[in-house]
Amino acid sequence: MEHSKFVEEVKSQLESEHKDLPVGRNGRDDNDLILWFLRDRKFLVQATVSKLAKALEWRRDFGVDKITDVSIRRMAATGKAYLHTSPDVEGRPVVIVVAAKHFPVEEELVESEQLCIYLIEKALSQLPPGGDKMLGIFYLRGFKSRNGDLKFMKFLIDVFFNYYPKRMGQVLFVDAPYIFQPGWNMVRPWLKSYANLVRFCSVAEVREQYFTPATVPVDFM
Structure with a gap:
């Protein structure tokens, strides 16, 4: 329950400050992904938002979801x-x-x-x-x-x-x-x-x- 509170805080802040980032699996509203980055940042919300936003920007710009068996x-x-x-x-x-x-x-x-x-x-x-x-x-x-x-x-x-x-x-x-x-x-x-x-x-x-x-x-x- 305590973890869900932090997840919702990160999710809300990403929604407010990074509307352009993708949603869905591996997106800014992916609870599991948010929780993983929270653990990495020792549940510091602002640090998590900053690191996760950069990671999501990288995923989008690198085209991670567009890499396929054929392309590699x-x-x-x-x-x-x-x-x-x-x-x-x-x-x-x-x-x-x-x-x-x-x-x-x-x-x-x-x-x-x-x-x-x-x-x-x-x-x-x-x-x-x-x-x-x-x-x-x-x-x-x-x-x-x-x-x-x-x-x-x-x-x-x-x-x-x-x-x-x-x-x-x-x-x-x-x-x-x-x-x-x-x-x-x-x-x-x-x-x-x-x-x-x-x-x-x-x-x-x-x-x-x-x-x-x-x-x-x-x-x-």
Whole structure:
């Protein structure tokens, strides 16, 4: 009951100050979305209104709801990122990034960003009852300097800080080669407290600790 009071305050303020923002699912009157951002902002109404308004503006301007299977088909075909068909042992949807298949090309940055958002949205749509977080796995075997992409990493960090706050339950860096370390040293300060979500581990640890024999992703068999 107490939470509903805060939700209604945020909803009322958004209606008053941001009439141009969309309504409906993932809109300014979506109770679940408002409650999630309230929790992120520790139930401070004004802070929630400010952050949620920016997130909704971004969703509209980025065209999140217009991204489809067809629009991301070419980038998805590279196999560099995908939603695993099974959750992990905690029931979390799993997005896997195969870093060695990512080759940064300036004109393809928007397509990579769209694939990223498509996978996040799809993962969140598969959350189990009571679930609220996903698992991200970066498979780094074979990673070379040519696969590094600071622009995309900045986009990804911005996305999870501002538009999908606290939706990432954990991030696994799997079989990271030595050449990955300088890039990580550069990116880590950007993550602030989110860096605590990162775990470096091996393929065997992923296979044995995060999945059952029947649900292990093909890349880790």
